[in-house]
Amino acid sequence: MPLLNTAIAAHGGLDRWSEISGLDIRVRIGGNLLATRFVSPRTRAFDLFVDTQRVYATLSPFPGPGQRGILDGRHVRIETDAGVVISERDMRVGSDGRPERRSRWDDLDVLFFFAYALWNYSVTPYLFTWPGFECREGEAWRDQQGEWRQRLHVVYPPEIPTHSREQTFYFDETGLLKRLDYTADVFGPSARAAHLCHEHRGFDGLVFPTHRVVWWRFSSGRPFRLMSAMEGWVDDVRVRLPVPSSSTS
Numbered sequence: 001m002p003l004l005n006t007a008i009a010a011h012g013g014l015d016r017w018s019e020i021s022g023l024d025i026r027v028r029i030g031g032n033l034l035a036t037r038f039v040s041p042r043t044r045a046f047d048l049f050v051d052t053q054r055v056y057a058t059l060s061p062f063p064g065p066g067q068r069g070i071l072d073g074r075h076v077r078i079e080t081d082a083g084v085v086i087s088e089r090d091m092r093v094g095s096d097g098r099p100e101r102r103s104r105w106d107d108l109d110v111l112f113f114f115a116y117a118l119w120n121y122s123v124t125p126y127l128f129t130w131p132g133f134e135c136r137e138g139e140a141w142r143d144q145q146g147e148w149r150q151r152l153h154v155v156y157p158p159e160i161p162t163h164s165r166e167q168t169f170y171f172d173e174t175g176l177l178k179r180l181d182y183t184a185d186v187f188g189p190s191a192r193a194a195h196l197c198h199e200h201r202g203f204d205g206l207v208f209p210t211h212r213v214v215w216w217r218f219s220s221g222r223p224f225r226l227m228s229a230m231e232g233w234v235d236d237v238r239v240r241l242p243v244p245s246s247s248t249s
Contacts, residue, residue: 003137003150003171007125010175012206017126022240023050023206025122029114031214031230036187037105043231046114050122055160057119063107071115074161076108091161098185099161113186116161118232121212125152125169125177132157141170144222149178163193176200177209181217192216194223203237210234 008014030043049058055073062069063078067086070077077088089108092100102109120127128135138151149170156165163182170179177197184191194217197209214230215223 001135001137003152003175004125004128004135006175007152007169007171007177008129008175010171010207011125011177014126014129016205017052019241020052020206020239021242022052023122024048024238024240025050025118026235026237027118027232028235029118029230029232032227033184033187033191033214033229034105034110037103037109039105039110048118048122050119052123052126055116055119057115059111059115059118062111062114069107069111069115071112071119071161073159076112076115078107078111093158098164101186101188109186112161117163120160120162122208124180127160128152128154130157132159138168143170143179147172147178176207181221191229192219193229194221196223201234204239206237206239208234208237 008017025048027048028043028045030041032041034041046059046062051057055071057071058068060068066081067078068081070079074091075088076091078086080086087108091112094100134155136153138153141149141151143149149172152169152171154167154169156162156167158165163184167180167182169177172178179197180195182193182195183189184193193214195212195214198211199209200207201210210233212232213228215225215228217223
């Protein structure tokens, strides 16, 4: 698919993405949307590890010093730095594939939201080459600043935890990701987002947006810029390569 190929090339290229095993990322994230689940909207700083070959991520420290949060598929757990499990949960989904919604979140709910979101952002658009993804190029679209964007409509396989199974991604003429639209199902059908990506930088041969702002989205597609829902920053990215297997004679 021409657009997907262009997008992957702009973010480092398929060969580079295929040869790495993970990413160590220094991130900051926070936002007003969290307050709707009685969670502090303050900005938090994390050391994030993302496995680029399967759905797995760790956040440290989380929720406090000496602890870390782990996402493994749809299973989340919080453990001490020594590996002692403090709490864990399998995040349930309904018959429609949407996650169970809870009106008041605990640390495991926050962990699930942060971890699956950051994992998705970190491996897009390379993720769309995985089995089960359905991608379709849409018509070009002009944003409020008059810039033309190429659109890619993506349907996620049900086993991938993400905001919503159907999402739309917007790329500039060079293939850089500039925006994504989705509904954050963990919050409900009214959580329609226009997620804007800024300040792309290169790290170890890969390219990432280092500033993201999530706005509420009108049905027309226009972002409602009065108050952001979420905001995040990437401060550093380091690539992990597979550890060579040792052989004995």
